[in-house]
Structures are given as C-alpha cells and as structure tokens.
C-alpha cells in the first residue's frame with residue numbers, strides 16, 4: 001500500500017515535469033507570449049481544482065471522524081469544567097472554520113480570475129488603507145473576545161478548592177462545600193493511586209521513606225492519617241462530588257490525563273501539581289450514551305463468548321499523556337464514576353495498604369509506646385505543636 005502511494009506520487013510528479021517540458025517546446029514553436037497565457041490558465045485551473053479537492057477532503061474527514069472527537073457527538077464532556085472547555089473549543093472552531101473556508105476559496109479563485117491572459121494584464125493592486133484597517137481590525141476584535149473568554153475558562157478550570165472546604169471520605173452525606181482528595185503518583189511505568197480512606201485525609205509522605213515493593217509512596221506510618229489510605233487498582237469516584245487530585249511523579253515527567261473529563265496535568269518530579277474537577281456522568285450513563293452509535297454496537301472481542309458490544313465494556317480511563325519511556329503505554333488505569341451508594345459498597349470492600357502490608361511487620365514504625373511519649377509532649381504545648389505538625393504534614397506530603 002505504502003509503495004503504491006509513493007509510486008503514484010512519483011508518477012504524478014513525472015507527468016507534471018513532462019507537461020512543463022512540452023510547454024517549453026510549444027513556447028519555442030508558437031512564441032513566448034501565447035505559451036505564457038496558456039501556462040497561466042493551466043496553473044490557475046489547477047489551483048481551483050486543488051481548492052475544491054482540499055475543501056472536500058477537509059469536510060469528508062470531519063464527517064468521518066466527528067464521533068471520535070472530544071466535545072462532539074458521544075464524547076461531550078463528563079465533567080462540569082469540561083463543558084466550558086468544549087464550548088470554548090467549539091466557538092473557536094466555528095469562527096476559524098468560517099474564515100478558513102472564505103479565505104481558501106478567495107485565494108485560489110482570485111488567482112484564476114485575475115490571471116494574465118490575452119487582452120487582460122494581471123491586476124496590480126498594491127495598497128488600500130481602508131481594506132487593511134478592516135482585515136486587521138476585525139480579527140483583532142474577534143481574537144480579543146476569544147482570548148478573554150478563554151482566559152476566564154482557564155482561570156475557573158485551574159482554580160483550587162477554596163481553603164474553608166472540607167476533605168471527606170464520601171461515605172456520609174456530602175455537603176455543598178465538601179470534596180474528595182485523591183492522589184496519583186506517576187512512575188515508570190504505572191500510576192499508583194491513593195485514596196484517603198474513612199478519614200477523608202491523605203497521610204504524609206517523605207522521599208527517604210520510599211522502599212519499592214514495601215512502601216512505594218514513602219508514607220510515614222507514624223502519621224495516623226496514613227493508616228486507612230488505600231492504594232486501589234482503579235480510581236472510583238462518586239458522581240457530582242468535586243475531586244481534588246494531587247499529582248506527583250517519582251522519576252521522569254508523566255501526565256495525569258482523564259480525556260473524558262478534560263483533565264490533563266503534568267506530573268513533575270519534585271513539584272506537586274493538582275487538578276480539581278467534578279464528574280457529572282457515571283460510567284453507566286456514559287455507556288448508555290455510546291449505545292446509540294453504530295460504531296459502539298460492534299462486538300468488542302470476537303473471542304468473547306458473551307459477544308458484548310463495545311459500549312457495554314466501555315470504561316473511562318486514566319492515561320499518561322507524556323511520553324515517559326518504553327512502558328509508557330502500560331500506564332492505563334480504569335476510572336469508574338458511580339452513584340454514592342455504589343461508592344460506599346466499593347469502599348467497604350477495600351483494605352488499607354497499612355493494614356494489609358505494614359501493620360505488625362518489622363517495617364511498622366507506628367509504635368504505641370513511642371508515640372504516646374510524643375503525644376504527652378504534644379499535649380503540653382498543644383497549640384504550637386498542632387500548627388507545627390500541620391505545617392510539617394503539608395510540607396511533607398507536598399515534598400515528594
């Protein structure tokens with residue numbers, strides 16, 4: 001196939017060169033001027049053919065791929081801020097598309113219309129102040145609106161959770177100003193997800209505590225907030241609850257990418273980042289949405305006895321969007337958005353990393369006796385220590 005395309009391109013090139021040679025020969029026989037006119041007509045005509053062909057190709061490819069595009073058809077956003085981003089994209093796309101079609105047609109049509117031919121010299125039109133004012137002014141005004149609109153969306157999208165909001169587990173009734181904080185740590189080549197457990201709070205980490213296979217995140221076991229933290233193999237979230245994701249990396253650059261929620265943020269070693277988003281569509285609802293499209297009704301896996309269709313096995317995914325090495329492709333994780341009761345049921349089946357891997361082993365640095373000394377100390381100067389501890393906690397957890 002590749003060779004055939006290459007061969008066709010080479011053939012077309014040879015034909016064009018030969019036509020050029022014939023024109024040269026004809027010029028010698030019939031005179032320069034007439035040959036020039038013929039050449040102008042031929043090139044102008046080719047331009048018009050290209051214009052029609054290219055516009056057809058652009059629209060045909062759009063129609064062909066439209067249901068695969070984010071922000072269109074089945075793939076409208078599954079989060080609140082994602083809808084703002086989709087709208088911004090669609091407005092920009094519509095305006096630039098109109099300009100593209102008009103300028104594309106004019107470019108080639110004028111080259112044809114004003115070509116030099118018998119009794120008609122090519123029009124020389126070097127300057128027009130009014131025209132220049134219009135073609136500078138109109139785009140400037142449109143761009144201003146697009147940029148201001150885009151900035152406003154950007155600022156709202158990137159805003160952090162307000163300070164007075166409460167991190168919760170999502171197991172009880174969720175208030176207006178509650179959110180769930182989870183964590184994604186990128187390393188070659190996987191995402192280690194961390195969920196805060198019943199206290200709704202992620203415990204502190206420090207890089208010197210990291211032991212691959214034993215304490216992969218470097219959690220500090222003397223911090224009780226760590227004791228109920230989960231490391232689930234998929235990200236499960238209740239619908240319509242704001243989520244704050246702490247994003248960290250342990251080796252090279254990764255990127256925390258949830259395409260269906262329009263979440264994308266670099267995971268940078270040594271520089272914690274975050275992203276706040278609110279999922280609005282459960283996995284089940286999204287599957288129902290896909291069900292209506294023929295390409296999603298195909299059999300997902302021919303070897304599967306149940307012959308499930310593609311929409312039935314669809315899952316949201318967390319991907320790495322930063323080429324981070326040879327195992328980059330394997331960083332996929334499933335994301336599941338569920339109703340709160342399903343979320344509670346899922347949580348009840350989970351066991352914390354501490355209770356299954358650390359508690360009671362030689363690696364367990366949490367010793368009642370040792371800690372109670374510290375606690376006695378802490379109680380005597382409670383206020384200062386508490387504040388200090390909180391600051392240290394924040395610093396520690398942000399330090400990786």
Ligand SMILES: [Cu+2]
Pocket residue numbers: 186187253254255320321322323324328331
């Ligand atoms: Cu990666």
